[in-house]
Amino acid sequence: MSHAWRVTVFLAGAAGIAVLFALVCRTLPGPLPVRNRYAEAINSRVYAQRNVTDAVSAVNFDYRGFDTIGEEFILFVSVLGSISLLRITSERTEGLLADAAEPSRDVPASDAISLWVLVMIAPKVLFGIYIVTHGQLTPGGGFQGGVILASAALILYVGESFAVFRKVVSWRLVELAEAAGAGGFLLIGMIAWFWGKPFLTNVLPLGKTHELTSGGTMPLISLATGLEVMAGFVLLLFAFLQETLTVRGEE
Amino acid sequence: MQEQIIFYAGFAVAAWLFVIGLYGIISSRHLVHLCLSLTVVQAATYVLLAVIGYRPGLPAPIFVGFPATSPAVDPVIQALMLTDVVVEATVIALLLSITVRVHRRTSSADPNEVDLMRG
Numbered sequence A: 001m002s003h004a005w006r007v008t009v010f011l012a013g014a015a016g017i018a019v020l021f022a023l024v025c026r027t028l029p030g031p032l033p034v035r036n037r038y039a040e041a042i043n044s045r046v047y048a049q050r051n052v053t054d055a056v057s058a059v060n061f062d063y064r065g066f067d068t069i070g071e072e073f074i075l076f077v078s079v080l081g082s083i084s085l086l087r088i089t090s091e092r093t094e095g096l097l098a099d100a101a102e103p104s105r106d107v108p109a110s111d112a113i114s115l116w117v118l119v120m121i122a123p124k125v126l127f128g129i130y131i132v133t134h135g136q137l138t139p140g141g142g143f144q145g146g147v148i149l150a151s152a153a154l155i156l157y158v159g160e161s162f163a164v165f166r167k168v169v170s171w172r173l174v175e176l177a178e179a180a181g182a183g184g185f186l187l188i189g190m191i192a193w194f195w196g197k198p199f200l201t202n203v204l205p206l207g208k209t210h211e212l213t214s215g216g217t218m219p220l221i222s223l224a225t226g227l228e229v230m231a232g233f234v235l236l237l238f239a240f241l242q243e244t245l246t247v248r249g250e251e
Numbered sequence B: 001m002q003e004q005i006i007f008y009a010g011f012a013v014a015a016w017l018f019v020i021g022l023y024g025i026i027s028s029r030h031l032v033h034l035c036l037s038l039t040v041v042q043a044a045t046y047v048l049l050a051v052i053g054y055r056p057g058l059p060a061p062i063f064v065g066f067p068a069t070s071p072a073v074d075p076v077i078q079a080l081m082l083t084d085v086v087v088e089a090t091v092i093a094l095l096l097s098i099t100v101r102v103h104r105r106t107s108s109a110d111p112n113e114v115d116l117m118r119g
Helices: A003-026 A037-050 A055-063 A065-086 A091-101 A111-133 A142-159 A162-168 A171-195 A218-250 B002-026 B031-053 B075-106
Strands: none
Touching: A003 B002, A037 A055, A037 B075, A055 A065, A055 A218, A055 B075, A065 A171, A065 A218, A065 B075, A111 A142, A111 A218, A142 A162, A142 A218, A142 B075, A162 A218, A171 A218, A218 B075, B002 B031, B031 B075
16 A cells, blocks of 8 residues: 555544544543542542552552453563564574673773762662552552662663673573562462462451551562562563674674 | 643543554554554553543542542552553563564565565
8 A cells, every 4th residue: 555545544534533532522521520439439448448558559459459460461471572582592693692792892881971870770779679669658569660670770781881781680580580570479369368268369467557568468469560570671671682782793 | 620621631632642643653664663653652541541530639549648538539540550651661672572573584674665474
């Protein structure tokens, strides 16, 4: 199909969407009367029922924990897919990679950048752990904290080089962390079976509100999710960097 | 009145992002551009969810500093969104790695030139 013809078909479709959308918007009840009973039920109960202050994390890791398993495995499978697509198998490319990863072939980072990166990594990791562990108290949790932790690995590459990145980040260890995160979520869900309760029931002691240990299984699931998200993103970073450097090595 | 404007403007922005992202996809001349256009389409869902979860004047559902039984904005929508943002990033990574494979195989990243049916 030619470009002009494709755009014409698109414009016809877009005009159709615009008309239907405008018609639908006219019948909307407006923001005030719309009430989500389910959301109100959670908001009014979460503090008394689960001893936590963050209703969003309670939805993610407790009330709708089963849906989060689905989300987490989308993440798991897409990371798995990316890695298998980018996987480098032949010895030839391994050799090229070793050449490309030689520190001498990288543009050396200036001392100012290297120093700044080394200074920044510790607070970044600390902040990530803080966000992961305080999910049930303040905005945060495994998903957000995991991404912050993974970005610590990214700035290691930005400030130093891929050679340093490879030295510090162990592929095997990160792979293990991802498996532990994904499996840990399922195992925490299975704890409920010992009490004869359904999968993912919050059976652990709920602790005191405003404390780190409050929320029963919530902080544990948040931790497992954080591990999985962090490891998933670091693996992606690793695979893409390897691919880039292999291509550079071939040229 | 202000709530009405936020509400309808939100729906309009969501529709606009969806359509402009689709235009990016159909007119794309590079697979990376195509993947990024898809993220624009997906951004429409974030705006739509934000508008649906919006409650005029109510605080975030973090029950610190105000009574735990008082109303707050919809926490279900927020939970949906934050998982969606993270998961979407990895799905885009999957699409980009497919792009890398396509480029390796056909040495082209133009969706019009890539003949995917070639054995």
